[in-house]
């Protein structure tokens with residue numbers, strides 16, 4: 005099977021829907037995204053932000069109100085889903101229930117009047133690519149398959165016809181945790197092997213990071229920022245991206261500029277750190293700020309160390325995947341959590357001092373834009 009992947013360009017696409025007799029509700033606003041041939045981009049955002057709508061527009065299942073979509077530089081806006089050569093894998097598998105697995109894969113080629121022998125060869129070639137155990141599924145009906153098997157069949161069906169763009173809409177969300185991981189690595193292997201241009205939609209940030217070369221963060225119909233996980237994690241464009249990426253999320257505290265310092269309050273304690281050189285000319289005196297601190301950047305400090313504060317432990321939660329512990333604390337009435345190493349055993353009601361490294365303090369203006 006040869007790769008026929010395309011470069012995909014979504015150019016300032018907007019979409020609104022008529023809801024009852026009310027005015028049209030905007031769902032996508034001037035969304036732009038560019039994928040190199042063979043690149044995977046994970047679209048990540050809260051529920052209802054327009055992720056599936058974006059996929060439906062790429063597939064041609066819906067038409068944009070304005071803007072354009074191109075494959076390899078050519079507009080596909082006038083083409084049907086069939087003519088676009090899209091592979092679409094949905095959360096609910098969408099297999100043809102009355103065909104065996106063989107028939108599900110063969111259907112596309114039978115429609116195109118391939119000879120029975122050529123169709124059969126294609127199905128077995130696809131099964132070989134899918135790897136271990138797939139051949140044994142060919143004679144089974146979809147209703148007799150597990151969720152993971154159904155999703156493998158849905159993917160095989162897409163891959164068999166070498167799509168120009170592969171669209172994956174929450175494909176793992178009906179699978180249990182261990183099957184999710186296994187299916188995810190299989191999908192990734194196939195996407196990489198065939199160099200498929202892939203748009204992957206998910207709510208789950210670990211999945212998004214694992215599957216995509218880059219991430220596109222969406223919020224309320226807009227693509228807010230596109231970049232690698234490192235870029236987005238270290239240099240979020242605004243408070244939404246900063247708070248959305250990272251687990252547990254970033255904490256925010258109110259702050260302001262006072263003389264040559266940035267000052268912020270955690271509970272009853274006022275902390276100050278010098279205004280970094282790069283911000284000297286960007287922060288007006290007394291300007292109101294939001295200070296962002298990630299749980300993983302707190303560290304266990306000596307009492308009274310600079311930029312540290314005493315905290316009472318509420319509870320402790322072990323994190324198996326990170327071999328770390330989440331320590332939920334309060335300082336006065338302010339509650340937050342710190343992700344600490346396993347070096348020390350922390351217990352509820354103990355008091356610890358938590359320090360903040362100045363290099364990891366994120367500063368946002370009053371509108372939430374990162375400075």
Ligand SMILES: Nc1ncnc2c1ncn2[C@@H]1O[C@H](COP(=O)(O)OP(=O)(O)OP(=O)(O)O)[C@@H](O)[C@H]1O
Nearest residue numbers: 021022023031050051052053054055056057058207
């Ligand atoms: N055909 C439609 N008619 C009216 N409103 C729609 C239609 N399709 C989607 N919407 C609305 O558009 C918004 C975005 O929907 P969409 O399914 O794209 O979001 P999503 O980010 O994929 O959400 P989720 O993560 O929950 O699947 C939602 O408010 C939804 O109710």
